[in-house]
Amino acid sequence: MLILFALVPTVAVTLVGVGTASRALSMLSARSAWERIALSGEQALSATRSAPLTVEQRAAVERHEAELRQSVELARRFDFVAGRSMRLVVAGAVLVVLLVAVGASRVAGHLSRQLSRPLDELVGWTGLIRTGRPIPEQPERRGAPEFEVLRTGMRTMAQELDTGRRRALEAERAEAFRESARQFAHELKNPLTPIRFAVDRLRRSAPDELRDTVEVLAEEAARLETMAKSFAQFGRLPDGPAADIDVSELVTRVARSTVPERLTVAITSDDALPLVYGFHEPLVRTVTNVLMNAVDACGASGQIDIALRYAVPHVTITIRDSGCGIAPDALARIFDPYVTTKPGGTGLGLAIARQTMEAHHGSIDAASALGHGTEITLRLPIRETIA
Helix, strand or coil: CHHHHHHHHHHHHHHHHHHHHHHHHHHHHCHHHHHHHHHHHHHHHHHHHCCCCCHHHHHHHHHHHHHHHHHHHHHHHHHHHHHHHHHHHHHHHHHHHHHHHHHHHHHHHHHHHHHHHHHHHHHHHHHHHHHCCCCCCCCCCCCCHHHHHHHHHHHHHHHHHHHHHHHHHHHHHHHHHHHHHHHHHHHHHHHHHHHHHHHHHHHHHCCHHHHHHHHHHHHHHHHHHHHHHHHHHHCCCCCCCCEEECHHHHHHHHHHHHCCCCCEEEEEECCCCCCEEECHHHHHHHHHHHHHHHHHHHCCCCEEEEEEEEECCEEEEEEEECCCCCCHHHHCCCCCCCCCCCCCCCCCHHHHHHHHHHHCCCEEEEEECCCCCEEEEEEEECCCCCC
């Protein structure tokens, strides 16, 4: 299209110019007119020679005859040069058209590289973004800097859209898990009350040979009740009024009531640790669940280190144990609901912890290596309003 727009006006202007030049040269040459003048002049001179003339008149006639012949010769020469000049004009016009065509093709190729190809590439990227496919990694290309800005912006947009999609899927998945947990807890609690009453009656009236059986029933009923509470906790978000919480006091109290005496506990804290605005009981459950996992990982002996730090704008709670550690493939799934490595576990402890941290607009991370223990880090924002 660019070549077409360049050549059509050029050819049109060239044809008009060649035609104008040809017409002008033909008008300027006037060869036929000079030949007619020469013929009539020869006739006039012949008639003049036969008439009696003075010496001066005859000299004037001879000078006129010489001028006439010279003018006719010049007209013939000009006509010869004009004929050859038209060929040069036509050749020059063709050369100009060819130069314009070559220049237009070079400009078209340059614009194609600078505009058309980047635009086609960006249009293709929009299709990839629409279908959720990744944008291919490519080295920086030559071209207008604005296209590189567009590429960078589209990559950023694609990453943000992908993050938004993942968060939306995670939110839908978490909501589905919470709904199933609420229903399961409800269905589990209904028979637990009569079971507990029946076990209490059996304890009072059962013969000695059934005491062990009754105790098994009581233990299993208690385990089911604990499971029902876990499902109920996971099935609802933190509610109630939020308040300022002394994180140091909360962690110290939970550690004393959760960690058995066979394990060593070391708590370190920054001076003047600020208060955290949040829900007290859910945070207690979160720290308790993390510490219980650390206790289980340590086994009969070991050490648990708890560090409380203030890193603007968060207060961090880091709990590290000296246990067996977690394999890399399992580490990526420890915060998913119903994922557990403990016999009889529900797999909801760390899922509840993550749910609680997200409700506080905070985060929870885990780092571990087999044989080197596990480190869980809780980050709570300072005085952030809980929605």
